[in-house]
Amino acid sequence: MTWHSAEPFQNAVLSWFDLHGRKDLPWQKNISPYRVWVSEIMLQQTQVSTVIPYFDRFMDSFPTVEDLAMAPEDKVLQHWTGLGYYARARNLHNAANQIWQNYQGAFPESVEGLTELPGIGQSTAGAIASISMGLRAPILDGNVKRVLARYHRIQGWPGQSVTLKQLWDAAEHYTPQERVADYTQAMMDLGATVCTRSKPKCQSCPLNDKCQGLELGDALKYPNPKPKKKIPTKSTHMLLIENHDGELLLEKRPPSGIWGGLWSFLESENLPTVDEFADSYQFELEAQTTWEPIKHTFSHYHLMITPIHWRVKAKSSKVMESDREIWYNPQSPAEFGLATPVKKLIKQFQKASGSPAP
Ligand code: SF4
Structure with missing residues (x-):
């Protein structure tokens, strides 16, 4: 797969972010590894509008990683009721305990260190490292996968390792050295608000001059869906x-x-x-x-x-x-x-x- 030159891509995304990116979400205030982490875990499988009240209540009750580590599991799960995928909350609680006990309450300052904590995968670690620490680290959440898969018409379902590797290579290629926090937020916003699942707004997309999905008129096919399996x-x-x-x-x-x-x-x-x-x-x-x-x-x-x-x-x-x-x-x-x-x-x-x- 041949990628386009990274710099025009980054400039287009960052200029778009300056004008249209979201800058007042609750976790974008008082940015810290803890707040970014909690928001990223809540945002997995869940939309921003649903997450906001949960995030606010969670921060009111557990304002620091220490508060979360010290809280009884029942209380943490109570704050998660309705968000689903409860393993996320249990992992959050376990990881808070590990950060508190093994790292004296400070988050590891590398993607590798972060992924050693329960429930933190490569993309979440990338988001925490780039947004709260300014480290150059690519992310590949569902929104970013969609943008990159359409932009390059990357074939295959992202659950397959060949497809996933191509997506990570693209994410790595386009991530800038500078303004990495803004770029990360911009890519997530672009997927959530412009390159949406069923009605992408290609006319207002900063990547529309070189997007292969748009050019060939089949952007909606990407990323390819998971092969259907009837669930019992x-x-x-x-x-x-x-x-x-x-x-x-x-x-x-x-x-x-x-x-x-x-x-x-x-x-x-x-x-x-x-x-x-x-x-x-x-x-x-x-x-x-x-x-x-x-x-x-x-x-x-x-x-x-x-x-x-x-x-x-x-x-x-x-x-x-x-x-x-x-x-x-x-x-x-x-x-x-x-x-x-x-x-x-x-x-x-x-x-x-x-x-x-x-
Ligand atoms: S041009 Fe359209 S399909 Fe391509 S990345 Fe932008 S919104 Fe998505």
């Missing part, structure tokens, strides 16, 4: 077990796997009976209603969830293990992370029981 559907039952005080039984999920470390309802793959649960939970339960199933989609499968509402008939002798099981009062705000469908079902439960949302 699994099913489960979630048990909304309500006690005499209108509280719901929640259990903490194991630290790894889906919704790791979040709080959820008890689950059963097969249709459970009251008697089975009476044995293991020493509850006397009475069946109430089975609700309409709800669908939750992960990247690799759909999950059909059938909610079942049961009430505790008589007081139980069971001792609750408070670090794993709790009775949650749905009237009070949760101070821990809840899996998204659980949050949805709690709302539905409140509606059905006529109580206001917390």
Whole structure:
């Protein structure tokens, strides 16, 4: 693959940034490795407009890497509820602990050092290094991939190593020595606001004089999509077990796997009976209603969830293990992370029981 001369490309991108780039996003104020890092992790798979309120709340609660390292995991996950991909939050928390304990609270000042931390890949490390430290480091997030793939009509799906290598080579070639922070932000902005997924605004793009995708009229084909694979559907039952005080039984999920470390309802793959649960939970339960199933989609499968509402008939002798099981009062705000469908079902439960949302 032959690249164009880097300097005119950089000049065009930087001049465009001076006029049109975004300069007042919350993480562009008081720039620090910590703020850039948190924003980059939140922006993976999530749009800027969704991220902004999450970022602001996160910074209010954990203004420094030390605050994040010292916070209980439940509190960190609670701030992530609704953003999805919870491994990102757990990695953020683990990495904060490592920075605090192994690096005396200061971020490593190289891409190699940054990528040793959990959840920080090459592109995120490049963004932290270039934006907050001024180091010349290329990035290749989804936006930049799209711009470069269209600009050079780079064939193949970026998940394939040959395609990915070409994209990284292009990113490396065009990254300037000077104004690297502005250039990084400019490339992300260009992908997010001009070279958009379905309606690129080529007329106002600073790269339109040499863009091969535009020239040949097939820019929308790039980057080539992932080869389609039908994802399977699994099913489960979630048990909304309500006690005499209108509280719901929640259990903490194991630290790894889906919704790791979040709080959820008890689950059963097969249709459970009251008697089975009476044995293991020493509850006397009475069946109430089975609700309409709800669908939750992960990247690799759909999950059909059938909610079942049961009430505790008589007081139980069971001792609750408070670090794993709790009775949650749905009237009070949760101070821990809840899996998204659980949050949805709690709302539905409140509606059905006529109580206001917390
Ligand atoms: S000219 Fe169009 S397709 Fe090419 S990089 Fe710009 S916006 Fe994307």
